[in-house]
Amino acid sequence: MTTTGAHQDAAGTGARGWWWWGRRRSAVLDVVLALVSALECGAEGVGFADGVGVPAPLGALFGLAAGAVLVLRRRWPIAVVLVSIAVTPAEMGYLMSVVGLYTLAASEVPRRITAVLAGMSLAAVFIVTFVRVRQDLATADFDTASWYVPLMSAILSSGLTAPPVLFGLYIGARRRLMESLRERADSLEQELSLLADRAEQRAQMARVEERTRIAREMHDVVAHRVSLMVVHAAALQAVALKDPQKAVRNAALVGDMGRQALTELREMLGVLRSTEPGPPASAQAARARVPGQPSESSGVPSASVRLSASERPLAAVGRAAAAAAAAAEVAEDGPCLDAVEELVEQSRQAGMVVELRVMGEVRAYAPDVEQTAYRVVQEALTNVHKHAAGAEVVVRLAHRGDEVAMQVENGPSDGAAADAGLPSGGNGLVGMRERVTALGGVFVSGPTDEGGFKVSAVLPVAPAATA
Template sequence: MTATGAHQDAAGGPARGWWWGRRRSAVLDIGLGLVSALECGLEGVGFAGEAGVPVPVGVLFGLAAGSVLTLRRRWPIVVVLVSIATTPAEMGFLLGIVGLYTLAASEVPRRITALLAGMSSAAVFLVTVVRFRQEMQRAEEFEPLGWYVPLVALIMTLGLNAPPLLFGLYIGARRRLMESLRERADSLEQELSLLADRAEERAQWARQEERTRIAREMHDVVAHRVSLMVVHAAALQAVALKDPQKAVKNAALVGDMGRQALTELRSMLGVLREEAPAAGPEPVPLAAVGRAAAAAAAEAASEDGPCLDALEELVEQSRQAGAVVELTVLGEPCRYAAEVERTAYRVVQEALTNVHKHAAGAKVVVRLAHREGEVAMQVENGPSDAGAADAQLPSGGNGLVGMRERVNRLGGVFVSGPTDAGGFRVSAVLPAESRDAAA
């Protein structure tokens, strides 16, 4: 096996200078090295007698060869080569078995593993054949057949080398599979975390879109109705003593507009009101929250509201407030998507509200054009009448921004700005079908 890191210190963490990743691995390898060194040292006594060298030399040779097993995780190839080299000396039984297992389980290329396994098997086979023939000759009890000795040597070779080699291959494949599964699990966890973040972002975006839509609707309803109420109240104050009949009429108009404003506000607030669950809230996945919020926004956006049919009434309300408003309709009227008609109505409504706020007494021209595949509207007012009384209506600066957001959301075009005559112009072009509906 290749190096896996460093051995652990007293605190359990890895320390530099070694290759063991865990203390248990270090204890196991050192223990195997001691047992192997002891085995080879004992077998070195017999090797010294056969080789004709002093016994201490044979013992030292065995101890040195057997202790190499401690390096099996760092250099498995070296361990197998040492076991092959000591095979003729008939030592290193544990060294050969553990070395082959470690080599097969490591990340060493399979070509090298097959080559070393073949060399080890060949060495064991040849040594077994030679030793067995020598034993047969010494015994002189019977003459074995020609195939008997090779067959016995082959069985012994397979018995010694095949189990550790196959078991090592199995452990290596299992380890690689587990690492692959862990990597896939980590990857899936990261993907789930990313999906959760995206779901949270989508939910946040849907909530923000809904808040923005409600803010636009509230601004349009309150600003327009209340602006007209303030204008009528100012007129009522001016004519209360001079023309009681007109004062009564203006008072009735103020009451009607207040009731209309309350009705629209109630309908909008009713959409926001939700029934509390009887059994208590239950945890909802983030993705479901995002989908529910987006669906609620889409459903709320598709509800019925003011349409182009009510444009004449809208203009008439401004006329009743004292403004001079001219309405021009071009093309053949037709029905559009509910969101398109409502947006067109709100654009004209907000433009008229801005006239009441910033251009009291100015003449206003409202143009509505029905074209092929789109509807266009334009509200243009002249300069403010200096003799007209200013209603002193506050301005939040959100009217043009809300109109632009409405039009852009449907894929339309919005343009606004002052005119050369000193007035102001608001123009918008909307597709006959909203972009969301087309999608």
Template sequence: MTVTGADQDATGMTARRYWWWDRRRSVVLDVGLALVSALECALEGVGFAGDAGLPVPLGVVFGLVVGSALVLRRRWPIAVVLVSIAVTPAEMAFLMGIVSLYTLAASEVPRRITVVLAGMSFAGTLIVTFVRTHQDVANAADGDFRPGPWYVPLVSLFMSLGLTGPPVLYGLYIGARRRLMESLRERADSLERELSLLADRAEERAEWARTEERTRIAREMHDVVAHRVSLMVVHAAAIQAVALKDPAKAVKNAALVGDMGRQALTELREMLGVLRAGDAGNARERERQGSVASAVPLAAVGVAAAAAAAAEAEDGPCLADLEALVGQSRQAGMVVELSVEGDPVACGPLVEQTAYRVVQEALTNVHKHAAGAKTWVRLAHRGSEIAMQVENGPSDGGAADAGLPSGGNGLVGMRERVTALGGVFVSGPTDAGGFRVSAVLPARPRGVS
């Protein structure tokens, strides 16, 4: 026998089936009812054999066969009801008639069939009861009992309704209740599947938010560390070169190195402080909710909130700091020209920070790969856009190479920053042998205030 999903119980174990019965107690119940019905029909078959002029054993066997048909009530309820209707004139199978009508009404048989068969059973019972009661009244006419003309129809009606109505109504109630329970169970299963799907989606969003946060932290760490440390290495090399020849200049360069180191540490502390504050806020929110199920979506929201807070809420660099940024490169010996065009427009903090970081990383790349090259930094305000360009000429062959390592992530980070705000980023070598970095950012990107 092939085992399907319907043959498994709620625990996932394969449920044993007994022919058309799902459970053992159903087998016991139906077999017990069939035995009682067969015994009833066998006893009633004695009277039927006497009225029909048949041998008594034949009537008993007929009753046993008819009554045992009740064992098929779950498999073929219509057939069992038809058998009970067919033997109604023999005045037997009352138990089978009641149980079969209940089973038919509680089953998934179309309601019109149930109504037709219930009507046939009612009509058959009414006719047989009317005839038998009329005969009994006629036989008792010579006695003291003299009922009115209403007696026979009324008794026949009550008997028919009593044997047909209650089992049908109770079967309809049980069937409706069973269907309601199955509907509720299916709805609960559907809700469980939806909750599982939502949990999976929340986990995906949380993983996406964590990935975005890791990428953002990597960009911030790269921008802060790479630029400051690059300048510190350049100044350290200058100190080493002039320490004996010009002590005053060496002291000045050493002071610059200290200032840049403190600035780098300050920016790192600010970044880590925002992240710690975001983690603490997420933990408090999870404690307030007090639900394990809410931990996953809260994690997604919390990490995303931490990323947004770190990117926007912190007091990061802005366009007004470009002059100081260019000044630091000049102090390191780079020849840099800064030009600003157009009237400044109001920009979001994330836009200004991105523009600053693009210029910062471009200058860092000049320090790394084009020592001694002349550099031009251009910033243009164009109404709803901000354009920036950092271009350097060919490297000065006489300049000392600081030996700064390169991980190849600078241009990737700049492109990610710009495209995330809906901007355009272009970079590449120039015809003169230098390198150019250009970016255009919308002053008010969608979804960013």
């Protein structure tokens, strides 16, 4: 038992009345060993008392007291070894010496102290053995070579000292290895739990971003189309009796815009339904690349049931990534800069005075850039319909070297124009800013000195051939 473990046992089991022992069988083992050692030392103490002329009961009592020290081996192994070294000249305490050296080597006592005490014990046993063997040979009148006594003393002292020390070192190293493996397993479990929490957070963030993107798309699609429909419906109501032909044209425009809005809504809902059942092959491949996640084709089961807790958030991330990939694919077929002129024409048909100015060489860009530029112009025109009825509008589209810029500026609202009464959620400018900044662009909006409003955006671009 280590010194640290002994202190923990003393703190944890003191309330149970077991002193420094962690388990009952440990206490029983130490008590039994101490009893056997006390009996051994007591018996050897009687012989020692006869040799030095001390009363036998006193020698037996001394041996019993010395052997009983072994009960302290887990708490104070150094003291036990020192006592065993001290009684070695009396030729007693062999069991105490062996068990004490083993406990000392297996504990967390510094290796320098262990080496010193083991060397002292080896020297003490060697000296006592050397003297005893030499006396026995002299008494038996047995002539031997000069190397016999030192060799026998070295063999006996090494046999009593080296095995318990080596075995104790092995047990101590094995115990420390098991503790380190246990700590590593605990740390790995904590890391898995942390990874699962982070994956859940990423999945939650992906879901929030996806909901925000869908809400932005729905706002752009519905707000513009419905705003134009409301404007045309108001114009239709005003000219229905005066100019039937114009009323028919306005009604046709309202129908066309309604059908376009329904078509775009069906496309978006179709994307949502197609990504709902489960992750596609790309999500499965992403899942297969997750560290620690076994492959289904390998036939190897999961190493721990705890991993299943992290599979769910990781799979959610895969589904969110698949939905984003599907949305990116749909974006390739979405609106582009070529449709800006049609967008402006629709506003003109609704009665708005709009001028489109295109500067620079017209060229194709990446789908996300073109769609973002289109949505900025679309939302800016929608805001003019809502908040500046009858105002004149200038739409500027500039193609530059490595960027494309767009600006929608309207003058003050015409007080004589009838307000269409369109509701506003206040999210149009926020959505435009999010779209532009997501691509690394710059977005600026605000009132003009003439009393109008201006929306400007600059997007970094790359040609479609290299995007």
